[in-house]
Amino acid sequence: MATILIVDDSSMARRNLKNILISEGHTVVAEATNGVQAFVEYEKHKPDLVTMDISMPILNGIDGTKKILLSYPDARIIMVSALNQKLMVLAALQNGAKHYIIKPFAPEKVTEVVNEVLHLSCKMPQNNYNPTSVQKQSAGNLSSLHQQQKDNTVN
Secondary structure: OOEEEEEOOOHHHHHHHHHHHHHOOOEEEEEEOOHHHHHHHHHHHOOOEEEEEOOOOOOOHHHHHHHHHHHOOOOOEEEEEEHHHHHHHHHHHHOOOOEEEEEOOOHHHHHHHHHHHHHHHHHOOHHHOOHHHHHHHHHHHHHHHHHHHHHHHHO
16 A cells, blocks of 8 residues: 555544544655655655645645655645635645545545546556646546535525
8 A cells, every 4th residue: 555644644544544644544654744854854755645634733744745855756645625715725736745635634635635636647658658648637536626615605
């Protein structure tokens, strides 16, 4: 299974994510509480996947994502966000995050998103990089986010 770095300033959120990921057979190689620590831990462990909270002190998740992707463009990052942070999730996806999870998260949703991102990455060997398919995948994530915003506005 995958090696994962969990980045969140909330110890409870990190613990919950860790329990879900370990129960699915993944290995949590490190945890961080801000984007600066995330970059250090990413360099040290080169995990298969990162879960990155958006709102954190020192360096937020969007800037942390940018920093990691600047040095490691193949990094797979899933944003973790509160329901009221949809514009920030959109910004993170536009800056290279592969997907997102909205807090409070259900274990099934975490598993679904993690598997989707890992499966997407497995289908594209590095030497046959296909930016069109990645853009289509990100566009689908953005469309889903826009639809959720519309649905929540109507309700």
